[in-house]
Amino acid sequence: MIPTFIGITILCFLVVHLAPGDPAELMAGGGLAAAGGAGISLQKRGAVDQALAEWRALYGLDKPLHVQYFVWLKNLVRLDLGSSFKDNRSVWEKIRERLPVTLKLEFFSLLLVYAVAIPLGVYSATHRDTFGDYATTVAAFVLFAVPVVWAATMALVFICGGDFLYLFPPGGLTSIDYGREWPLWERINDQTWHLFLPVVLLSYAGFAGLSRYMRSSMLEVLRQDYIQVARAKGLSERIVVFKHAVRNSLIPQVTILAELLPGLIGGSVIIETVFSLPGMGQLGYDAVLARDYPIVLALLTITAVLTLIGILLSDILLAAVDPRIAFGRRSE
Amino acid sequence: MAAKSPAAAAAAPAAGLAPMEVPSGEGQWSAVWKSLRHNGLALVGLYTILFLFTVAAGADFLANNKPYYMIYQGRSYFPLVRSGLVRFGLAKWQPELLNMDFKTVNAERKIFPPIPHLATDIDLRAPFETPSPQHWLGTDKLGRDVLAGLIHGSRISLSIGFVAVGIALVVGVVLGALAGYFGSWVDLLISRIFEVMLTVPTFFLLIAIAAMFPPSIFLTMAIIGLTSWVGMARFTRSEFLRIRGLDYVTAALALGVSTRKIMFRHILPNALAPVLVSVVLGVAGAILTESSLSFLGIGVPLEAVTWGSILNEARSATFAWWLAVFPGAAIFITVLAYYLLGEGLRDALDPRLKGTR
Numbered sequence: 001m002i003p004t005f006i007g008i009t010i011l012c013f014l015v016v017h018l019a020p021g022d023p024a025e026l027m028a029g030g031g032l033a034a035a036g037g038a039g040i041s042l043q044k045r046g047a048v049d050q051a052l053a054e055w056r057a058l059y060g061l062d063k064p065l066h067v068q069y070f071v072w073l074k075n076l077v078r079l080d081l082g083s084s085f086k087d088n089r090s091v092w093e094k095i096r097e098r099l100p101v102t103l104k105l106e107f108f109s110l111l112l113v114y115a116v117a118i119p120l121g122v123y124s125a126t127h128r129d130t131f132g133d134y135a136t137t138v139a140a141f142v143l144f145a146v147p148v149v150w151a152a153t154m155a156l157v158f159i160c161g162g163d164f165l166y167l168f169p170p171g172g173l174t175s176i177d178y179g180r181e182w183p184l185w186e187r188i189n190d191q192t193w194h195l196f197l198p199v200v201l202l203s204y205a206g207f208a209g210l211s212r213y214m215r216s217s218m219l220e221v222l223r224q225d226y227i228q229v230a231r232a233k234g235l236s237e238r239i240v241v242f243k244h245a246v247r248n249s250l251i252p253q254v255t256i257l258a259e260l261l262p263g264l265i266g267g268s269v270i271i272e273t274v275f276s277l278p279g280m281g282q283l284g285y286d287a288v289l290a291r292d293y294p295i296v297l298a299l300l301t302i303t304a305v306l307t308l309i310g311i312l313l314s315d316i317l318l319a320a321v322d323p324r325i326a327f328g329r330r331s332e
Numbered sequence: 333m334a335a336k337s338p339a340a341a342a343a344a345p346a347a348g349l350a351p352m353e354v355p356s357g358e359g360q361w362s363a364v365w366k367s368l369r370h371n372g373l374a375l376v377g378l379y380t381i382l383f384l385f386t387v388a389a390g391a392d393f394l395a396n397n398k399p400y401y402m403i404y405q406g407r408s409y410f411p412l413v414r415s416g417l418v419r420f421g422l423a424k425w426q427p428e429l430l431n432m433d434f435k436t437v438n439a440e441r442k443i444f445p446p447i448p449h450l451a452t453d454i455d456l457r458a459p460f461e462t463p464s465p466q467h468w469l470g471t472d473k474l475g476r477d478v479l480a481g482l483i484h485g486s487r488i489s490l491s492i493g494f495v496a497v498g499i500a501l502v503v504g505v506v507l508g509a510l511a512g513y514f515g516s517w518v519d520l521l522i523s524r525i526f527e528v529m530l531t532v533p534t535f536f537l538l539i540a541i542a543a544m545f546p547p548s549i550f551l552t553m554a555i556i557g558l559t560s561w562v563g564m565a566r567f568t569r570s571e572f573l574r575i576r577g578l579d580y581v582t583a584a585l586a587l588g589v590s591t592r593k594i595m596f597r598h599i600l601p602n603a604l605a606p607v608l609v610s611v612v613l614g615v616a617g618a619i620l621t622e623s624s625l626s627f628l629g630i631g632v633p634l635e636a637v638t639w640g641s642i643l644n645e646a647r648s649a650t651f652a653w654w655l656a657v658f659p660g661a662a663i664f665i666t667v668l669a670y671y672l673l674g675e676g677l678r679d680a681l682d683p684r685l686k687g688t689r
Contacts, residue, residue, distance in 0.1 A: 007528035015537060019544030141675075145668040147620055149627040150660030153646050162650030170650075269539060270624060274647065284536055285628070288543045296540055300533065307531040 004308060009076065012300040013069050016293050023085055023291040024052045024061065059085065076301065082294040084287075091298045094283065101173065102279035105268060108195065109203035116207040118250070121214025125222060125249075126241055136211070143208035152201050152274045160197070168197045171276040198271050210256060218249040251322050255314045360605065367680035374676020380669035388486040392416065395447035395480035398434050403441040412445070449477035451484035451637040460652050470654035472645050478654060481637040482662050488638045489619050489666065492553050496618040497611055499557025504564030505600070505607065511565070512572025513595055519569075529562045538621065542631040552631040556618045563610045571603035609678045616670035623663045639663050 081091035268281035287295035417423035455475030511522035625631035626640030646656035
């Protein structure tokens with residue numbers, strides 16, 4: 001855990017700090033940088049340079065890289081993520097603002113992924129080699145190959161009020177005239193209407209992929225002897241499938257949970273950009289463009305650490321639901 | 333599936349023994365091809381990929397603003413071929429053709445390629461044209477032909493897919509081989525690197541690098557490659573772990589074959605099969621990633637026309653449905669083709685899996 005954590009911090013720090021481009025110049029705005037080049041008097045130019053140098057000193061950017069790294073790491077361990085270059089607000093505060101949107105998106109898409117994938121996988125496996133099985137397998141395979149950027153753009157063009165249908169809003173979290181005074185039902189309705197498309201777009205690849213996993217893991221379980229025994233002792237097919245088979249075939253799906261975590265910001269950048277949703281993905285993307293190092297670093301490390309915890313949790317969970325797996329032996 | 337062991341084949345004649353009984357005739361790869369040949373969907377994928385490669389290779393002859401052949405003032409010219417020669421410094425333009433606009437010039441005879449536009453031909457008089465005989469798939473906001481953009485964009489997509497996966501393959505196989513062969517602390521160290529790469533949010537890292545560095549196709553290839561090798565490395569590692577314990581490796585060790593030779597001549601060829609599937613799927617992944625990056629307007633230089641960048645234009649011009657439908661379909665078909673081939677290969681390489689997926 002610890003070496004991996006150190007590795008993560010070194011990688012993230014180096015990537016961000018070795019990139020060319022000076023945040024000071026960007027912060028100073030196009031104005032100063034442009035003025036520096038555009039023949040202003042030597043005296044003023046000196047003042048510009050001095051301002052930039054002071055700014056760098058303020059954020060410790062004038063120190064050697066390894067010193068900066070250790071300062072940052074020390075603060076990180078104390079959970080101090082620093083403050084944004086852009087508006088000097090604490091990074092925590094900015095993340096806290098954006099978190100609910102992303103959490104909402106992720107929560108509902110995760111729910112949708114499992115709610116669709118598990119029944120589909122079970123259906124496919126229990127109706128093996130029937131038309132229904134082929135149809136769902138092919139549909140899942142094709143759906144998995146649909147690029148998110150394409151699906152999102154197609155939705156925007158055809159069903160979000162362009163020249164074609166207006167089934168869903170083209171972006172945002174709520175309607176413009178949305179207000180606290182709306183009745184509860186209408187507020188929920190409006191939010192659902194806005195969230196529906198982003199959630200579906202975030203999750204379709206997930207449920208397409210997971211349903212195939214579910215199918216194969218279900219098929220594997222159905223081949224086991226104890227299923228034969230259950231059938232032989234006269235249990236109804238319904239009980240065999242839902243009580244004996246499904247539970248065991250769910251075990252491998254637990255590990256997928258950890259793999260879904262990195263999507264917390266990465267995966268939603270595209271959707272949040274296309275549908276202008278003020279979530280973590282958008283925060284990260286804007287921070288990258290503005291070279292707001294503290295925010296970029298914070299998002300990278302937080303997501304990595306969350307994933308690390310996710311992997312650990314799913315290992316523990318796996319051992320908890322499946323006594324055959326012992327600790328100290330990682331399942332590959 | 334008994335792979336012919338190279339060590340056995342090489343050692344037996346050298347030692348002057350009667351050749352060992354190797355299952356005669358077919359090696360692993362011909363068995364794979366046999367299985368693949370009967371897999372219709374995988375073949376569809378394979379042929380689609382070959383078609384895409386033909387299009388990418390012949391892009392200049394399919395979509396170009398210079399005619400194949402032209403009779404101008406009584407003399408015949410081959411402007412397209414010559415432009416190619418000029419680009420490589422093998423010829424110079426004839427003075428009368430210099431700066432000529434071939435589309436409007438009044439020549440006796442002009443034979444153009446099927447799509448008489450380059451991807452970068454700007455025509456500000458024809459922005460956002462709907463698909464028509466002049467522009468089969470319409471034009472974008474600068475009047476650039478979408479079909480020409482797709483044809484020339486296929487080069488960027490396919491080359492990024494291949495180079496990125498090539499980089500990933502080299503890094504992944506080397507690290508995986510070292511970890512699997514040497515074990516102990518080497519394995520421990522390399523496995524920590526795997527963990528770091530698995531936990532860091534790769535796509536966001538890519539966005540960060542691509543947006544902070546100056547846009548470049550090579551950088552995009554490199555960073556996609558350097559962030560996508562973990563899968564291949566893990567496969568290679570477990571294969572090396574498995575094969576290292578086999579008798580023929582012990583035999584090679586006993587014969588005093590050098591470590592490097594054992595790793596790369598004797599183990600690697602037998603370890604590559606499972607990696608191959610992730611290579612094919614990796615190409616699809618790299619193409620997807622590249623198109624997502626150019627969709628966000630980062631990575632590949634802005635003036636380059638890629639599938640993702642055409643798709644991106646549809647976001648701000650939602651009436652221009654052709655800008656959304658066609659480039660996205662191109663990405664989709666390419667990715668689907670690689671998935672089909674990858675799936676077919678997986679079945680061919682491991683018959684036990686057939687029907688379970």
